[in-house]
Structure formats: C-alpha cells, structure tokens
Amino acid sequence: MSYKVLALKYRPQTFAAVVGQQATLMALQHALDNNQVHHAYLFTGTRGVGKTTLARILAKSLNCERGVSSRPCDTCDMCTSIALGNNVDVIEIDAASRTKVEDTRDLLDNVPYAPVQARFKVYIIDEVHMLSNHSFNALLKTLEEPPEHVKFILATTDPQKLPVTILSRCLQFHLRSLTIEQIIQHLGAVLQQENINFEAAALVTIAECANGSMRDALSLLEQVIAFGERNVTAMAAQQILGTAIRAQILELLEKIIIADAKQAIKIVRDLAANNADFNQVLKLLQTLIHQLALVQIVPDGIVATVADSAQLVQLSTKVTALDLQLFYQAALLGVRDLPYAPDIVIGFEMIVLRMLAFQPVMVNEAKPISIPTPIPQAATTVRDWAQIIPQLNLPGLTKVLAEHCTIVSWQDDVVSLILHEAQKPLLNPKHIERIQAALRIYLKNNVKLNLTVGQVTAETPAAQGQRLQQAAQITAETNIRSDQHIQQLEQTFAAKILNIEVE
Numbered sequence: 001m002s003y004k005v006l007a008l009k010y011r012p013q014t015f016a017a018v019v020g021q022q023a024t025l026m027a028l029q030h031a032l033d034n035n036q037v038h039h040a041y042l043f044t045g046t047r048g049v050g051k052t053t054l055a056r057i058l059a060k061s062l063n064c065e066r067g068v069s070s071r072p073c074d075t076c077d078m079c080t081s082i083a084l085g086n087n088v089d090v091i092e093i094d095a096a097s098r099t100k101v102e103d104t105r106d107l108l109d110n111v112p113y114a115p116v117q118a119r120f121k122v123y124i125i126d127e128v129h130m131l132s133n134h135s136f137n138a139l140l141k142t143l144e145e146p147p148e149h150v151k152f153i154l155a156t157t158d159p160q161k162l163p164v165t166i167l168s169r170c171l172q173f174h175l176r177s178l179t180i181e182q183i184i185q186h187l188g189a190v191l192q193q194e195n196i197n198f199e200a201a202a203l204v205t206i207a208e209c210a211n212g213s214m215r216d217a218l219s220l221l222e223q224v225i226a227f228g229e230r231n232v233t234a235m236a237a238q239q240i241l242g243t244a245i246r247a248q249i250l251e252l253l254e255k256i257i258i259a260d261a262k263q264a265i266k267i268v269r270d271l272a273a274n275n276a277d278f279n280q281v282l283k284l285l286q287t288l289i290h291q292l293a294l295v296q297i298v299p300d301g302i303v304a305t306v307a308d309s310a311q312l313v314q315l316s317t318k319v320t321a322l323d324l325q326l327f328y329q330a331a332l333l334g335v336r337d338l339p340y341a342p343d344i345v346i347g348f349e350m351i352v353l354r355m356l357a358f359q360p361v362m363v364n365e366a367k368p369i370s371i372p373t374p375i376p377q378a379a380t381t382v383r384d385w386a387q388i389i390p391q392l393n394l395p396g397l398t399k400v401l402a403e404h405c406t407i408v409s410w411q412d413d414v415v416s417l418i419l420h421e422a423q424k425p426l427l428n429p430k431h432i433e434r435i436q437a438a439l440r441i442y443l444k445n446n447v448k449l450n451l452t453v454g455q456v457t458a459e460t461p462a463a464q465g466q467r468l469q470q471a472a473q474i475t476a477e478t479n480i481r482s483d484q485h486i487q488q489l490e491q492t493f494a495a496k497i498l499n500i501e502v503e
Contacts, residue, residue: 007218010190012053013060013074013083019186019214021050024173028054029070032061037068038171040143040152042128044159044494045175048213051155052092054175055124056082058153059090063118078118089118096127101134108142111150121150128154129161136163143169159494174494177212180204186214187221191232196225198232205237208287245276249284250311253292256327256355257319264352272345282338282348286331292316293324325474326467330354385417386461392438401426402435403462405451415439416450420460424453476500 012018015025024043031037041058043051057072060079064072072079081087093107107123115121125131131139143152143166154170156162184203191198206224210217220241221232228236238246248267255264271281295316334351341347385407394402404423408416417435419427436449459467477500480486489495 005219006190006194006222007215010193010218012050012057014072015057015061015070018050018054018057020178020182021054021175024054024175027173028058028061032058032068032070035068037062037151039146039150040154040170042154042156042159042162042167042170042172043175044156044172046157046177046212048210048215048217049175049177050214051175052124052126055153055155056090059087059120059122059124059151062120062122062151063087063089068119087118089115089120090122090124092124092126094126095130095135101132101138104131104135104138108138111142112147114149119149122153123150124153124155126155127157128166129156129158133163136166140165140169172492172494174491176491178210178214178217179212180207183207183210183212183214183217187217190218190221196230196232199234201234202232202237205234205241209241245271245274245281246284246288249281250288250315252352253285253288253327254315254318256352257315257323259356261353261356264356265349268345268349268352278344278348279338282331282334282351286328286335288312289324289328289331292319293321293328296321296324322471325478326470327355329470329474386464388442389461391442392435394434394438397426397428398431398434400462401428401431403465404460406456406458406460408452413446414448414450416452418456419451419453420456421453427451427453 015029018025041055043054045051060072060074060082061070062068063078063082065076065078066073074080074083078087082090085092091107111121111123113121140163142150146152152170154166159167159172159174184200184207187203187206188198188200202224206217206220209220223240224232224237227240248271252264252267255261255267271278291312292315295312330351334348334354338344338347338351341350385402385405389399389402392399392402401419401423402417404426405417405419408418410416432449432451435451436447439447439449480500481497486497490497
C-alpha cells in the first residue's frame with residue numbers, strides 16, 4: 001500500500017472533523033439543515049486553514065445520496081467519488097492556471113446542462129482572484145442568474161483583488177488562522193493515531209512555525225517525524241525547523257529589558273555570524289514580547305515550552321507593561337523599516353537600539369539626589385521638576401531649556417539643575433535669569449539658581465513627556481484595534497488596518 005502524507009490522510013471529511021472555524025461551520029450547517037443554501041459561497045483566508053476542504057464537504061452535503069444535510073454519510077458512491085476528486089458533477093478549478101477568458105467561457109458553457117448523476121452541479125474555483133477582468137465579467141453573468149441545479153464555491157487568499165460585483169453576489173465567510181493551541185491539540189491527536197511518541201515542547205515549536213495553517217503544521221510534523229526516526233522530540237523540531245535560536249532571542253530580550261546595550265548588540269552579532277534569518281529573528285522577538293505581556297496580564301494565556309515558561313515568568317517581573325508595549329511597537333515599526341536598511345543586520349541592530357532608547361532613564365542609585373532641607377511652605381509635597389515647570393509660566397525656549405534639565409540638589413537658598421549635554425545650544429544667560437525669577441515667585445523666597453551642563457542620570461520632563469505621549473499613542477491604537485466594531489468590520493470584509501492617526 002502506498003504511503004499517504006499526513007495532510008491528505010487526516011484531511012477532514014465532515015464538518016465535525018474540521019478544526020476551528022466554528023462560526024462558519026454553524027452557518028453552513030444551519031443553511032443545509034433548513035434548506036437555505038445560497039447559490040454562491042466565497043471562502044477567504046490564508047493558506048491551509050480549510051477553504052478547499054470546506055468546499056468539498058459542502059459539495060458532499062449537497063449531493064449525498066441520503067439527501068441534503070449537514071451530516072453527509074461519507075460512505076455512499078456520491079460522497080466517496082467527491083472525496084476522491086473524480087465526481088463528474090463536482091468540478092474543481094485552479095484559477096491560477098486558467099486565467100484566460102476562453103478558459104472561463106469553456107467552463108461556463110456547460111453550466112446550463114443538468115448534472116449527470118448528482119443532485120447539484122458544484123463548481124469549486126480555487127484562488128479565484130487570479131482570474132482576469134474578462135473572466136470575472138463572464139463569471140458575473142452566470143452568478144447573476146444561476147440555474148437552480150448549480151452551486152458555486154469560490155476560494156481565495158486575497159479577497160481584496162476580487163471585483164465588488166463578484167463579492168456582492170456571494171455569501172462570504174472568512175476563515176481565521178488557527179491558534180497555536182488548536183494546532184497543538186490536533187497534532188497530538190494525529191500522533192496518537194499514528195502511534196508515535198512525542199514531546200509536548202516539539203508540538204509548540206511546530207505550531208509556532210505553522211503560522212496558523214494546519215496543512216503547514218502537518219507538513220512540518222512529517223519532516224520532524226522523518227528526521228527523528230518516528231520520534232518527535234523538541235531537539236529534532238528545533239534542528240529541522242531552525243528554531244534553536246529561541247534561547248538566544250530570549251536572552252537578547254532580557255538584555256534589552258535590563259538595558260545592557262553592550263551584551264544585546266553582542267548577541268545580535270553572534271546571530272549574524274551564524275547566518276541567522278533576521279526576518280525570522282524579528283518575528284520570534286515579537287512572539288516573546290507578546291508572551292511576556294500575556295504572562296503579566298493573563299498568566300494562563302500562554303503556550304510555552306517547559307524550559308521557557310519559568311524564564312518567561314521570571315523575566316516578566318523585571319519589565320513594566322508599558323515598556324513591553326513600547327518594545328512591541330518598536331518591533332512592528334522594524335518590520336516596516338527592515339527592508340529599507342542598508343544591511344539587514346544593521347537594520348535589526350537599529351531596532352534593538354530603538355527599544356533601548358525608548359526606555360526611561362532611571363536615577364543612578366550611586367548618586368542620589370540630595371535634598372537636605374524641605375521646600376518652603378509655598379511649594380510643600382511638590383518636588384517633581386516635571387510638575388513644577390507648568391507652575392513657573394515660562395515662555396518659549398526658556399521652558400524648553402527647563403524641560404531638558406533635572407534636579408541635582410534643592411536647598412533652602414540654592415536650587416541646582418543639570419542640563420543634558422546634547423541640549424547645550426539652548427543654554428543662554430537670559431533663560432537662566434527667567435527660570436530663577438520664576439522660581440523666586442513660585443517659592444516666595446530669594447532662591448539662587450545654579451545650572452550646569454553634564455551627564456543627566458534621571459528622566460528629564462522632556463523625555464518623560466515623549467514617553468507618555470508614545471504610550472498614549474500605543475494605548476489609543478490598541479484600543480482601536482481591540483474595539484469590537486472594528487474587529488467585526490475586519491472579520492466581515494476581510495479588512496486590514498493600514499494606518500492609525502490619533503489626535
């Protein structure tokens with residue numbers, strides 16, 4: 001008996017066997033059981049999520065010898081021939097190889113004729129977006145007034161390329177990418193039926209590399225099975241799928257979190273020396289940032305290897321939720337910018353440096369701020385320079401200068417500030433006089449202001465404002481993306497958010 005690949009051997013033959021897509025399954029089953037079947041369906045979604053599989057199951061449900069039902073018998077001659085792909089009344093076409101209008105016309109010329117054996121003549125057109133404009137026009141005429149004995153099932157990975165005239169005449173269902181948990185559960189069931197030993201960590205690695213595609217997951221699983229001589233181990237999965245760098249990426253993220261720039265760049269260059277795929281590295285970095293955020297907010301919401309879980313929990317205590325959001329935003333921008341970098345390693349290093357640059361600078365514990373005497377009564381519990389500046393009513397560049405300073409010491413009669421070296425051009429005696437005069441009014445005493453230029457060890461009000469503005473932008477974007485109405489629009493029309501501008 002010839003060997004059958006897992007993706008074909010375990011291809012679902014009934015609605016009950018389909019993994020995920022519950023909303024679509026429920027709608028199709030209700031339509032079949034209540035005799036409300038539409039004349040044209042459009043299944044959209046990325047590769048390997050079940051578009052063609054659902055089309056074949058729908059064709060069996062319509063033509064099963066036991067009658068139209070959401071539960072085809074899968075044993076009659078009609079169901080068997082459809083499953084094998086040799087039923088004369090169920091016509092499958094790959095639009096990518098038949099784009100010419102002549103091909104479409106030849107196909108549609110047979111539409112008026114009744115089916116030979118089946119109840120309905122079913123046309124399954126895969127990658128329908130590949131048809132030419134003339135082919136779409138020819139198809140449109142048939143979709144407008146289809147014969148009662150004909151059903152069309154269209155499938156595409158790119159619905160945006162379909163004319164609205166075609167979309168408006170189809171009942172559209174968007175099939176979502178499968179979750180890591182769904183893929184892991186299905187792979188485990190397959191391995192149990194195949195009587196193959198496996199490690200749970202290996203399935204996690206395979207599921208992450210599958211990118212939501214069950215077909216890809218089964219193909220990757222087959223590679224690991226062959227490599228491990230019918231033993232699916234975490235080591236075999238990492239070696240065959242090239243994900244052994246996960247530990248290095250986790251270490252890189254740790255160095256970013258603790259602001260160890262030297263070691264972070266060293267890890268990047270070690271990866272480059274080992275010819276790492278930095279597109280894959282960036283993707284894995286995004287995944288780990290996401291998992292860290294989940295550990296903080298929803299501890300049970302991650303799927304991680306046994307080795308990773310303890311590290312993720314420990315690392316999550318060293319970073320704030322705000323910083324994780326900034327890191328993720330920097331990674332998203334990196335995906336956009338990486339193709340424009342002069343070199344992919346340089347581009348990735350800049351992403352890492354961007355993450356390091358956006359972290360708030362903390363006060364150096366070795367040089368604490370000295371406040372030997374309390375502030376006078378007029379300004380008591382207010383010692384935050386960022387809170388004091390708005391009270392001083394400083395004009396223009398004088399305020400900009402003050403915002404790039406931090407407090408070194410604050411005594412009864414002397415307030416000492418330090419200006420960041422990079423902002424030295426702002427230094428001007430008139431600005432210092434204005435700040436001193438405003439402080440005297442605010443504190444109601446004849447305080448003297450000392451302002452020097454040097455290395456700032458605390459977060460300046462300007463840096464704080466930039467950080468808070470960035471955080472507010474991220475929060476606003478997150479709220480927009482998570483809005484149920486926006487998500488419903490994305491799901492209904494297979495839409496994507498291209499850009500968000502928040503005022």
